[in-house]
Amino acid sequence: MKILVTGAVGFIGSHTAERLKSLGHEVVGIDNFSPYYSKVLKKLNEKALLDKGISVIEKDLRDENLLAFLPKDIDYIFHFAAQPGISKTSTFEDYFTNNILATKNLLDYALQLPDLKMFVNIATSSIYGLEATFPESVAPKPASHYGVTKLTAEQLVLQKSREKLMKSCSLRLYSVIGPRERPEKMYTKLIACAFNNKAFPLYDGSATHLRSFTYVGDIVDGVVRIIGKEDLVDGEIINLGTEVEHTTQEGIEAVEAVIGKSIKIDHVEARAGDQLRTKANIDKARKLLAYNPQTTLLEGVRKQVAWYEVNFLK
Template sequence: MKILVTGAAGFIGSHTAEFFASQEHEVFGIDNFSEYYDPALKQLNLEDIKKAGVTFIEADLNDDLASKISTTFDYVFHFAAQPGISATTSLDEYVQNNIFATQNLLDFIKQNSPNLKLFVNIATSSIYGKEATLPETALPKPISYYGTTKLAAEQLVLGEQRTGKLKACSLRLYSVYGPRERPEKLYTKLIKSIYDQTAFPLFEGSEKHSRSFTYVGDIVKGMATVIGKEDVVNGEIINIGSDVEYTTQQGIELIEKIIGLKAKIEVTPPRPGDQLRTTALIKKARKLLDYEPETSFEAGLEKQVDWYRKKFL
């Protein structure tokens, strides 16, 4: 099968592209190497996926994609987005990279891959809002530019499905962690600060926030199960994550235990738009995809620390 992975040099996208290549699919990855975080770090991911046999295309999804891609595809896994909750990222950037880019990709795929089997939109638990403890049928109440524009992107994809223009589903991911996690995310930042013996900025009150922290390998395996189940998942929104919650404080303590050193915590003002609690309700994923997360929180963090040591120490 020919598979296109957008955002393929990013955290989850790189793992997904690498996994499909290992399954002997013909995988194409696209990424624009935005300045949101150091492109040199994405270059490390790119080296890994190229070694796995992924064909890479450097391009922005807002470009004229037909001038850059001549291949037709059987599947699209759409990760590329303006990520995260950041006070320094403007609404225009979220709109351009999450909404307009998604529609441009959809238009390209409809025109150039008429026999597409499935378009898989990668969404987020931030769509639900402050308390992401809900089933897929719940009314979305996003509280950030990120969550709002990712909801809009999801509806653009599902709108194409509802009008019969393509088969599509949307997978809402929960608090993914593991090797290659972005440098501004919790555990990569924490691990770096401990090894560098620098202060770790912790948003006030966030140590009590609870999350369905989900290991990236479990996320990838869950997403991959949609292949061959196009009729089952067509038009569906499906939560993918762990249904076991941990607080941020518990995560910090586990990292300290694994490394054998204490973090130097520096409390900073709370971050607007942050979620207080996420719990992945995955009954639907279990039913439709036979999905079951397998990696324990501590085992996943051990793998992330090991990755950091090998890449950066």
């Protein structure tokens, strides 16, 4: 099949594009190379994709008439592109245009594809709100602009399924870690602080926050299992993550154990909208996708540290 992956040079999008290619699919990536973080990492990811024969189109989904720039013979869309996370540097307009308008434009494009089998939206546990421990049937209570706009994007996608205009589903991901994690995310920042003898900025109260830290390879396992199950998952919301919880403090200690040194801590003001607890309820994913994440926190951290050493400690 010919598959379009949006946000293809990002963290999870790049891993998914590579996996799809390894499964024998023709993969086309699209990314706007947003300046949200350094383009150095994005170019590194792009090179990895190009080396594997995956083409990457530099294009912003907020631009209209995507059909003029993107292929017309796409069978599957995996939509990762978004304004991510909770950041003081991101405005509401950033979240609104990147998460809602961009998704609407992509849907307009998808509706013109004659062979499209499925539109897979990539969502987030932030949709649930300050605590994300629930099955997909629970009413969402997002507590950030990120969560609110990702919920809206999700509903735009699922609306097309309800209208019988295309098959679609949405995957809510939980606290993904691993190689290529964005530089502002917890583990990349912890690893960088450890190797560069800098203090890690720990948000007040967050040491006891609980997270389903899920290795990116386990997430991708669930994402690609959608293929071939179009009728089964059409219109569905599915959680992907690990059921194992760890505190932020345990995450810090895992990095310290792998690298073999203590990390200095700088306590900073808490972030509004930061989740207190995430624990993936994956009963539905197990039933529909035979999903079964296996990678432990320590294994995931080891792989991420190894990636960091190869690419940033030359």
